Amino acid sequence: MKLIKYCIGIFAFLALNACKDKENELLETKVYFEQPQQRLKLENNVSSHAFNITARVSNISDSDVNVTYQIGDAQMVADYNAKNGTKYQMMPANNFSLQKNSSVIKKGSVYAEPCQLALTNLSTIQEGNTYVIPVTIADASVPTIEAKTLFVEVAKPIVINKVFDFTGRKYLSIPMDEKAKFNALTYEAMIYVDNFVKLSTVMGAEGNLIFRFGDTTVDADQIQVAGNVQFNPSKKFAAKQWYHVALVFDGATKRTEIYVDGERVAEKTASVNSFNLNGNFFIGYAYDYDGSRTWRGKMCECRVWSVARTANELKNNKLGVDPNSEGLFGYWKLNGTDVYQKDGNYYVKDQSKNHRDATSRRGAYQSGRGLSVEPDVVEMRISE
Numbered sequence: 001m002k003l004i005k006y007c008i009g010i011f012a013f014l015a016l017n018a019c020k021d022k023e024n025e026l027l028e029t030k031v032y033f034e035q036p037q038q039r040l041k042l043e044n045n046v047s048s049h050a051f052n053i054t055a056r057v058s059n060i061s062d063s064d065v066n067v068t069y070q071i072g073d074a075q076m077v078a079d080y081n082a083k084n085g086t087k088y089q090m091m092p093a094n095n096f097s098l099q100k101n102s103s104v105i106k107k108g109s110v111y112a113e114p115c116q117l118a119l120t121n122l123s124t125i126q127e128g129n130t131y132v133i134p135v136t137i138a139d140a141s142v143p144t145i146e147a148k149t150l151f152v153e154v155a156k157p158i159v160i161n162k163v164f165d166f167t168g169r170k171y172l173s174i175p176m177d178e179k180a181k182f183n184a185l186t187y188e189a190m191i192y193v194d195n196f197v198k199l200s201t202v203m204g205a206e207g208n209l210i211f212r213f214g215d216t217t218v219d220a221d222q223i224q225v226a227g228n229v230q231f232n233p234s235k236k237f238a239a240k241q242w243y244h245v246a247l248v249f250d251g252a253t254k255r256t257e258i259y260v261d262g263e264r265v266a267e268k269t270a271s272v273n274s275f276n277l278n279g280n281f282f283i284g285y286a287y288d289y290d291g292s293r294t295w296r297g298k299m300c301e302c303r304v305w306s307v308a309r310t311a312n313e314l315k316n317n318k319l320g321v322d323p324n325s326e327g328l329f330g331y332w333k334l335n336g337t338d339v340y341q342k343d344g345n346y347y348v349k350d351q352s353k354n355h356r357d358a359t360s361r362r363g364a365y366q367s368g369r370g371l372s373v374e375p376d377v378v379e380m381r382i383s384e
Contacts, residue, residue, distance in 0.1 A: 029059045031067055031105070031140045032147040039153040040119075041384070047123050051152060052114035053098070053135055057105055057142065065105040066141040067112050071098060072134030072149060080132060080151055085312040091131035091154055095121050098135070119154065128320040130155040157384040158319035160190075164334040165376040166295040167194065171285035172348060172358040172375075173365060174330065176205070180277040182329075183251040186305035187211050189283075190318065190382065192298040193239050196220035199293045202245065203283045203302060209275050210286065211247050212293075213237070225268075228275065229256050233266035242382055244301075244318040249275065250308040262315025280365070283332065288364045298380060300334040319384060323351040330356045336377035345372040 034056050042049065055067050074090045081088055099116040106113075117133065125131070136149040189202055189211075196213060198220045204210030209227040214220035221239075224232035225247055237243060246259040251273040258266040280287065283302050284295035301319060307327035323331055331351040332338065338349040339360070346360040359368075360375040 028143065029057050029061045029065070030143045030145045031055050031057050031065060031137060032145045033137070033150040034147075036147045036149060037151050037153065039155060042122055042125070042154065042156045044127070044156070044159060047121070049119040049122065051117040051119060053103075053117050053150065054114050055103070055105070055112045055137060055140075056110050058145070060108055060110060061105065061142065062107060064107050064141075065112075066102065066139075067105065067137060068102045068139040069098060069115060070101065070136050070138035072136050076134040076136075076149065077132045080134070085310055086130075086316065087313075088130045088132045088153065091133045092124075095119060095125065095131075096133055101138075117152065122156070125154075125156045127156050128158040128317075130316070155384075160300060160319055160335060160382040161379060162336040162377050163190075163192070163298045163300040163380050163382070164336075165298050165378045166284045167297075167376065168362065169291065169294045170360065170362045170373065170375060171201075171294055172283040172332065173285070173361055173368070174281045174283065174332075174356055174358045176277045176279060176281040176356075178278050180281070180329075182249070182275045182277065182306055183273070184306060184308040185209070185247075185249040185251075185275055186303070186307065186309040187247040188244070188301065188303040188305070188309070188314070189246075189299055190242060190244055190301040191295075192242050192380070193221075193237060194297040195239060196237075197292075197296055199286065199290070200295055201282065201284060201286045201293050202295065202299070203281075203304075205277050205279060205281050206287045208277060208279075209247075209249075211245070212286070223258065223260075225256065225258060228272050229268060229270035231256070231258075231266055231268040233258055233260075235260060235265050244314070246309065246314050248308050248314075259311065259314050262311055262318070264311060282365075283358065285361075285365070288366065291364055298378065300382070302332045302334060303328065304330040319382060324353060328352045328354075330354060332358055334375075339375060339377070341374075346374050348375065 077090045103112040103115050131154045133152040198214030200213040202211040218224050221237045248257045254270045256270045286293035305327050306329045348358040350356040362373045364370050
């Protein structure tokens with residue numbers, strides 16, 4: 001019995017000391033970055049920028065705290081991408097420098113004196129790309145905690161100045177051959193509605209998989225997926241406002257989703273695990289049987305993918321993607337720079353490597369014999 005009491009006493013003593021150690025650890029002053037992720041958007045006319053690196057302590061210290069910073073490596077960026085589902089690049093070394101790598105958090109203060117991260121030669125940064133600079137706390141006179149690395153995202157947003165106007169029942173027809181068979185699929189477009197009309201087509205293949213607004217039971221200001229899978233979100237759209245819309249299908253799970261501005265607004269499980277789009281495919285048109293089912297508004301950045309794009313990919317690439325991106329099946333920018341004329345027809349260049357150039361049309365399609373017209377390109381500014 002005495003032995004048992006003795007053992008219980010020892011365990012109680014150890015537990016008490018463990019609790020005290022834990023409490024002391026929590027109360028101990030530690031250094032870290034308050035916001036471990038910060039995003040900086042650059043204007044197109046900016047060639048340099050200064051960004052302040054500032055660590056802080058968890059508790060006010062009764063003595064100065066010394067902090068030393070260090071620039072991280074490409075592996076840290078790769079790990080960051082894997083964690084966040086992004087595909088950012090390490091900022092080129094000739095575009096940034098840490099003006100000094102050490103700082104002090106003065107006694108009685110919480111924040112360190114700022115160290116300047118100088119960004120230079122920014123005119124060489126490619127529009128639409130996001131770069132990352134990892135800055136880590138390499139050493140400090142007090143312990144660090146998990147948030148000891150700051151990831152500075154440097155983005156140069158894309159600015160779109162011209163778009164296609166589909167007013168007057170203009171549309172695009174796109175050749176879809178036997179390769180247009182998809183176990184996964186994504187439609188994307190930037191859309192602007194002048195006025196809502198039921199059965200107004202964004203893009204797709206009628207009776208198979210089409211992205212449109214309104215139906216007999218769906219309001220004209222609601223987007224809908226129709227064909228071999230049919231559903232719509234409750235969300236209402238506003239006229240004369242830009243939106244990024246996307247339809248995402250994953251054949252492995254049969255999951256079909258609708259995204260608006262990178263946010264999922266509806267989903268449904270399809271009854272099929274693939275789509276065959278070989279045949280007529282249109283942007284801004286449905287079919288000859290009802291020639292009124294066109295688009296009343298503007299569009300740009302229309303894309304078809306053979307992969308199910310993620311929410312992050314949709315959200316971070318609304319205004320442009322790399323034409324060589326894996327899984328990009330067709331890409332029509334609709335910004336006026338991609339139009340050309342050949343043999344009396346007007347075409348819109350497919351920016352992807354697949355060269356599925358679209359034909360600009362008005363009126364009945366007539367199995368490809370219909371009238372080809374010059375597309376209307378209007379000035380409208382879109383920026384992130």
